[in-house]
Structure formats: C-alpha cells, structure tokens
Amino acid sequence: MMARINSCEELCNVKAKALEQQKNQKITILVCGGTGCKSSNSDMIVKNLRAALEEEHLTDRVNVTMTGCFGFCEKGPIVKILPDNTFYTEVKPEDAAEIVKQHIVNNEKVEKLLYKDQITNESIPDSKHMSFYKKQMRIALRNCGYIDPAVIEQYIREDGYQALAKCLTTLTPEEVVGMVKASGLRGRGGAGFPTGLKWEIASKYDADEKYVVCNADEGDPGAFMDRSILEGDPHCVVEAMAICGYAIHASKGRVYIRAEYPLAIKRLENAIESARAHGLLGDHILGTDFSFDIEITFGAGAFVCGEETALLHSMEGSRGEPTTKPPFPAESGFFGKPTNVNNVETYANVAQIILKGADWYRSIGTEKSPGTKVFALAGKINNVGLIEVPMGTTLREVIFDIGGGIKNGKRFKAVQTGGPSGGCLTEKDLDTPIDFDNLVAKGSMMGSGGMIVMDEDSCMPAVAKFYLEFTQEESCGKCTPCRVGTTRLLELLTLICEGKGEMKHLEELKELSEVIKDTALCGLGQTAPNPVLSTLNAFYDEYLAHVVDKKCPAGACRKLLSYRIDANKCKGCTLCARNCPNNAIEGKVKEPHVIHNDLCIKCGACMEKCKFGAISKG
Numbered sequence: 001m002m003a004r005i006n007s008c009e010e011l012c013n014v015k016a017k018a019l020e021q022q023k024n025q026k027i028t029i030l031v032c033g034g035t036g037c038k039s040s041n042s043d044m045i046v047k048n049l050r051a052a053l054e055e056e057h058l059t060d061r062v063n064v065t066m067t068g069c070f071g072f073c074e075k076g077p078i079v080k081i082l083p084d085n086t087f088y089t090e091v092k093p094e095d096a097a098e099i100v101k102q103h104i105v106n107n108e109k110v111e112k113l114l115y116k117d118q119i120t121n122e123s124i125p126d127s128k129h130m131s132f133y134k135k136q137m138r139i140a141l142r143n144c145g146y147i148d149p150a151v152i153e154q155y156i157r158e159d160g161y162q163a164l165a166k167c168l169t170t171l172t173p174e175e176v177v178g179m180v181k182a183s184g185l186r187g188r189g190g191a192g193f194p195t196g197l198k199w200e201i202a203s204k205y206d207a208d209e210k211y212v213v214c215n216a217d218e219g220d221p222g223a224f225m226d227r228s229i230l231e232g233d234p235h236c237v238v239e240a241m242a243i244c245g246y247a248i249h250a251s252k253g254r255v256y257i258r259a260e261y262p263l264a265i266k267r268l269e270n271a272i273e274s275a276r277a278h279g280l281l282g283d284h285i286l287g288t289d290f291s292f293d294i295e296i297t298f299g300a301g302a303f304v305c306g307e308e309t310a311l312l313h314s315m316e317g318s319r320g321e322p323t324t325k326p327p328f329p330a331e332s333g334f335f336g337k338p339t340n341v342n343n344v345e346t347y348a349n350v351a352q353i354i355l356k357g358a359d360w361y362r363s364i365g366t367e368k369s370p371g372t373k374v375f376a377l378a379g380k381i382n383n384v385g386l387i388e389v390p391m392g393t394t395l396r397e398v399i400f401d402i403g404g405g406i407k408n409g410k411r412f413k414a415v416q417t418g419g420p421s422g423g424c425l426t427e428k429d430l431d432t433p434i435d436f437d438n439l440v441a442k443g444s445m446m447g448s449g450g451m452i453v454m455d456e457d458s459c460m461p462a463v464a465k466f467y468l469e470f471t472q473e474e475s476c477g478k479c480t481p482c483r484v485g486t487t488r489l490l491e492l493l494t495l496i497c498e499g500k501g502e503m504k505h506l507e508e509l510k511e512l513s514e515v516i517k518d519t520a521l522c523g524l525g526q527t528a529p530n531p532v533l534s535t536l537n538a539f540y541d542e543y544l545a546h547v548v549d550k551k552c553p554a555g556a557c558r559k560l561l562s563y564r565i566d567a568n569k570c571k572g573c574t575l576c577a578r579n580c581p582n583n584a585i586e587g588k589v590k591e592p593h594v595i596h597n598d599l600c601i602k603c604g605a606c607m608e609k610c611k612f613g614a615i616s617k618g
Contacts (some may be wrong), residue, residue: 004129004279006287008165011156012043012153018157020117026061027104027117030080032145034069034231035224035263039406041093042066045077056105059430065154068232070145072132073385075115080145081129082489087112118382118404132383132402139386140188140348144232149267151159155235163351164239167246168288171354174249177203180234180350181360184370184573189215189343189448190421190523191307192436198340203248205338205455210250212241212292213334215311215343216264219303220419221470223450225374226344228386230257230264233348234271238294240396242281243354245292248340253294256311258301269296302419303474307522308333308341308450310476321478322522343448345374365391369435372444379415379453380407389434396430399453410455414538418447418536420467421527423534424460428429442533445527460539461546464531465493482525485516489532497561501547510536555617562618567592569614576615 006013015566022028030044031037049064070078074087081103088099090115102108114123115130123591127133133576138144147154180194202210214237218226230237232508241253272294275281283291297315305311305320312334314320333339349371353361362370367389375398378384382404384420389398395415399405406412414424417434423444425432432438438447454463472486492509495501513536518525536543545553552560565576572590577583579611584600587593588606595606 004277008169008286011048011161011286012588014153014156014161015162015523018153022155023158025063025507027037027063027247028082028105029064030067030082030145031064031291032068032070032076032078033066033149033172034073034076034144034228035111036069036073038263040077044093045079048093049100050077052097052100052475053104057098058100058104061105065148067146068144068149069228069386071136071139071141071386071388072127072130072383073125074383078145079113085126085128087115087125087130089115089290101611123134131404132387133383135393135397136388137151137372137390138388139352139388140220140229140345140374141232141238144228144353147233149232149234149309150270152235152271152278153379153467154534154564155233159355160235161239162273163354163386164242164246164280165286166354167243168286168290173203174247176243176524177355179358180247180353183352183353183361185346185349186367186369186436187359188345188349188373189314190446192416192446195346198342199244199247199591202250202338202340203329205331207338209252209337210245210248211334211339212248212250213308213312213315213340213341214241214252214253214341214347215306215308216255216261217299217305217311218267218344218448218472219258219301219306220260220448220450221467222378222452223376223419223448225376225386225449226248227261227264229344229348229374230268230295232263234264234268235275236351237268237344237347238271238275240350241294242285242292243350244340244342244347244512246290248338250338250340251291253292253463254297254334255294256299256315259298260301265296265298272296280429297436297509299342302476303470304476304524305524307524310522312339319476321476322524326519327379345449346437355377365503366433366435368437370506373434373449375451377451377453379451380410380455380458380522381405381453382407391435392433393427394431394433398434398451399430403424403453406455408452410457412454413458414454414460414463414535415452416444416463416467417450418445418527418530420470421445421451421523422447422450422528423530424454424538425462425534426538443537444530457554457556459497459552459554461493461537462543462554462556463495466491466499467531468493468528473525475528477521479521479525481516481519482521482528485512485520486525488512488593489516490530493532496546497552497557498558499546499550499557501543503547506536506540506543506547534550551618561599561602563595563602563607563615564618565593565605566614566616571612571614575609575611579605579609581605 077089186192186193310322570592577585
C-alpha cells in the first residue's frame with residue numbers, strides 16, 4: 001500500500017513511479033467498466049482475458065485494466081488495446097480468448113470485432129479515426145476509459161493532484177478564485193452561472209465553518225454525464241472540491257448523490273478513502289496547513305433536489321423543497337453556513353484550468369461559453385453515447401457527424417436539449433452553435449446535458465405530455481403555480497392526445513405556460529412549460545391535427561389511431577385474426593378480412609404480424 005504523501009516532492013515521485021510502471025507494462029488492455037458495459041458482462045470479459053493471458057504466460061507483460069465509460073455506448077462493451085490503440089466493439093466474454101490468441105500472441109487484429117463505418121462499411125481499428133470521436137475534445141472526460149478509477153496511482157500518473165499541490169504551494173486562495181473566474185467556466189448543471197463568481201462570493205463571507213458541496217443528483221431522463229464521470233474518474237471531483245475548499249476557506253465537503261447510482265457511489269467512496277489514506281484529504285494536506293475532508297450524503301431520487309436550496313435542505317435531513325433567494329447558499333447554505341454548490345461536470349474542469357491556465361481554457365469554445373460540454377446523446381439516433389465537444393459545435397455536427405444520423409434512415413424531426421426543463425429544436429435550428437445563450441434564445445436550454453433525438457414517428461404533443469408527466473410527478477408541491485399549474489397542463493395535453501381537445505385548450509396551454517414560467521418558485525416549475533411552449537411554437541400544425549381533425553399525424557397517439565385492411569393486398573391468411581387479443585378482426589380463409597374499430601384496442605399486433613403489408617394505420 002502506498003504511504004502517506006507529505007509533500008509535493010513525494011507526489012511527483014509517486015507520479016514518476018507510476019509512469020515507469022506503465023512503461024514497463026508492454027501492453028495494456030482497457031475494458032469499459034461503466035454501468036452500461038458492466039450490465040453487458042464486461043466483468044466477465046476482464047476475467048476471461050486474465051485467464052487467457054495466464055494460460056499463455058503473458059501476465060508479466062500484459063495488464064488488463066477496467067476503466068470508466070469510453071462514451072460509445074451504442075457499441076459496448078468496448079475493449080481497447082494500447083499502445084497500438086486498437087478499438088474493439090460489441091465484445092462478448094467468449095471473445096476474450098480470441099483477442100489474446102490472435103491480437104496479443106499473433107499480432108493480428110480480430111477483424112469481426114472492429115468498428116465498421118456506417119457509410120463506407122470499412123473497418124476502422126483506431127478510435128481517433130471514427131466519426132464518433134473525431135470532433136470530440138475531452139476535458140471533463142479526459143481520464144474516463146483510460147485509467148482504473150479504483151487505483152489512485154493511475155490518477156496521479158495523469159497529473160492527478162498536481163493542481164491541488166500547485167494551489168497549496170504557489171497560489172493564494174484569491175489567485176485560485178481569480179484563475180477560475182478568468183477562465184469563464186460556467187456551471188454545467190443547468191443555468192450556467194459563472195463558477196468563479198460563485199466561488200468569489202462564498203470566499204468573502206466570514207464564518208467559523210464553510211462547506212463545499214458537489215451536486216451529483218443527476219435526475220434528467222436520459223442523462224448520465226455526472227454518473228459516468230464519478231464512475232470513471234472520481235478523483236478529479238475529489239481534487240477539485242479540495243481546491244474549492246482552499247479557495248473559499250472551507251474545510252468540509254459534501255457530495256450529494258442519489259442512492260440508485262451504486263457503481264458511482266462505490267467508486268467515489270473508494271476515491272475518498274484512498275485520498276484520505278494517502279494524505280490528499282484530511283489534516284495538513286501535502287504537509288501544509290490546509291485541511292479538508294469529504295463526506296457523502298445519499299439522496300432518495302427526487303428531481304427537485306437538483307435545485308441547490310432543495311438539495312441543501314435534503315442534506316440537512318429536511319424535506320427537499322426549494323426556498324426563495326436571497327439569501328443565496330454562498331451566504332447562508334448548509335445549516336446556515338456559507339456554502340458553494342457546483343455539479344460534478346463543473347468540478348471535473350477545475351484541475352485542468354489550474355494546470356493549463358485560464359487563457360488555455362478560454363481558447364476553447366465560444367466567447368461567452370468557454371470550454372467543452374458533455375452530452376448524453378440518446379433517442380432515435382445511431383450512435384447513442386456520452387460525448388464531449390467544444391462549446392460552439394453545431395447541433396448538426398453532434399447529431400449527424402458524431403451521432404451518425406437517425407436510426408433506420410428515417411427523417412430527423414426534433415431534438416430535446418436540457419431534459420424535461422428544455423425545449424424541442426427543429427431542422428431549422430440544426431446549424432445553431434451550442435452554448436448557453438444560443439439555446440436559450442431558441443427557446444430551449446443547456447440544462448445538465450441531456451440530448452434526446454426524435455424522428456418522423458415522434459408525436460410532438462405526446463412528447464410534451466411525456467415531459468409534463470415527469471415534472472408534474474417530481475414537483476415538490478410547495479408553490480401553487482408548479483403544483484396546480486403542471487397538473488392542469490398535463491390534463492390539457494392528455495385531452496389533446498386523446499382526441500378530446502378543443503381550440504380553446506391551445507390558448508389555455510400557452511397562457512398557463514407563461515403564467516407558470518413567471519410565477520413558480522424554483523427552476524423546476526419555471527422551466528416545466530418549456531416543452532409545451534417550444535412544441536406549440538414549432539409544431540402547431542400537429543396540435544391542430546389532434547384538436548380539429550382528431551388525428552395524430554405521427555401515428556403515435558393510440559386513442560387517435562385506426563387500423564384498416566387493404567382488401568386488394570389481404571390474402572386471407574388469418575394470421576392477423578389469430579393474433580388479435582380482442583377478436584376485432586373478422587374474415588374467412590383466403591378472403592379479405594375486416595377490422596371492427598369499435599372492438600380494436602389499437603395494440604398494432606395485426607400490423608406487426610401481417611406478411612403482405614395489407615394493414616395500415618392512420
């Protein structure tokens with residue numbers, strides 16, 4: 001076990017030893033150990049690789065490392081081999097022996113496991129040549145997919161804790177705050193408040209105790225950025241929280257993380273224990289007068305606790321409800337003490353800013369939104385995964401270059417950015433450079449980074465209804481605009497999607513949405529109407545079709561569907577009738593069948609089973 005590190009010199013020695021060890025290990029096999037790949041048996045892949053290496057007597061020169069998420073979730077589990085950078089996709093446990101035998105022993109790539117370009121069908125062995133990675137720039141995700149998050153020496157090898165050492169030995173707290181402020185880093189959790197300014201405000205309040213809090217309560221549907229960082233590189237958050245503690249004169253840190261992230265919790269706990277054991281947390285860090293430690297608080301999964309005041313109340317053991325500001329947490333936060341709250345991704349940028357400088361960070365991204373942003377790319381897109389791109393990258397580049405376009409060759413319809421608090425952007429918005437201000441101007445928002453792509457089969461009133469169901473369920477109920485307003489919005493959307501809507505309901509939707517935005521207590525309520533307003537604005541014709549024609553153009557709203565059989569195509573095979581769960585289809589063998597719509601429950605089983613394309617919906 002590595003001894004306590006008592007000085008910057010000792011930290012550098014640990015780094016040098018780790019680099020030497022890496023150099024002596026001729027080959028490294030990296031296996032994705034993120035939640036998605038672990039659910040696809042990446043643990044067994046590691047076990048089988050080690051067994052195969054032992055059988056070939058190669059364990060002394062080949063190391064197998066389980067890492068965090070590589071990002072390319074669509075193609076997981078992923079195995080990457082260094083130093084030749086070979087990238088294997090969709091690996092199964094039974095492929096492990098072949099990888100060792102063919103690649104390690106015979107120095108031949110396993111062709112069937114290589115990524116194939118979606119356009120050229122050409123095999124691409126090196127990830128840096130893949131369209132998914134070409135336009136990415138990894139700062140927050142720099143170590144994910146590269147180091148073992150459970151081994152502190154590997155983090156130190158990659159300049160880990162060097163930024164903290166620099167702060168403690170060469171910078172004053174005011175200089176640290178100034179550097180973060182000059183970098184232009186904005187909070188990655190939602191509204192994009194300047195991080196340096198938040199630190200500066202907290203640093204100016206005098207108190208016998210201050211707190212540094214990490215918001216890891218990631219609750220947006222489809223979002224998994226913060227969780228993946230904690231799973232793949234937890235030490236970058238531990239180090240950044242300690243830097244923040246030094247900058248604002250705080251000695252205590254808290255990570256608030258939802259309890260349903262067991263892998264992230266396990267790896268974060270290990271990181272905190274390792275840092276504490278080696279003198280990088282606790283008393284007199286690196287032999288200085290600075291002391292700082294971190295505890296973990298578990299959340300029960302309430303979305304509203306992503307709002308900082310609700311989060312702090314939950315940490316205190318109270319009901320997770322937001323409170324009006326001021327006072328802001330920087331003045332009166334956790335148990336009334338000055339508290340700085342940032343989310344995981346925000347902290348993940350800090351060490352690199354300290355090491356490389358504010359000017360370096362400002363050279364990336366846009367003038368008002370420097371740096372990069374991590375997005376969870378999901379929905380009807382070919383390359384589902386976790387990506388990190390410079391601010392200013394366009395939606396088109398993200399969806400079609402990195403994301404590989406829409407599944408099954410279908411037409412792009414919309415993209416929801418910012419999770420349930422964001423809005424839907426359309427084809428005319430695809431060339432919008434992504435940053436905080438541009439997305440707000442388009443009626444959406446950055447949010448924490450969820451990005452859900454929709455195709456031509458998506459019904460936009462139903463999409464708005466889906467997000468309202470979530471926000472209405474997650475409302476804490478404290479303020480009337482959110483508690484009652486979102487309920488009423490959901491009622492109106494339900495009427496429309498069931499074909500019971502009237503023209504007056506469209507006006508009520510818009511008016512009520514505007515009132516909720518102006519009067520709700522916190523960000524959850526204020527942004528809840530965004531999906532409604534953005535879809536009303538961009539897809540008003542779809543709302544009209546539901547209200548006036550009582551039809552769903554996308555064919556997604558079950559209660560507005562009707563199935564019919566084309567008599568000219570029907571062969572009378574009876575397959576549809578035999579699979580109808582409600583006996584709604586009638587007809588004789590070898591004669592055209594008929595669907596009785598009064599009995600049809602719109603399940604679609606008949607259309608799915610028909611081999612002749614005789615059944616359609618409308």
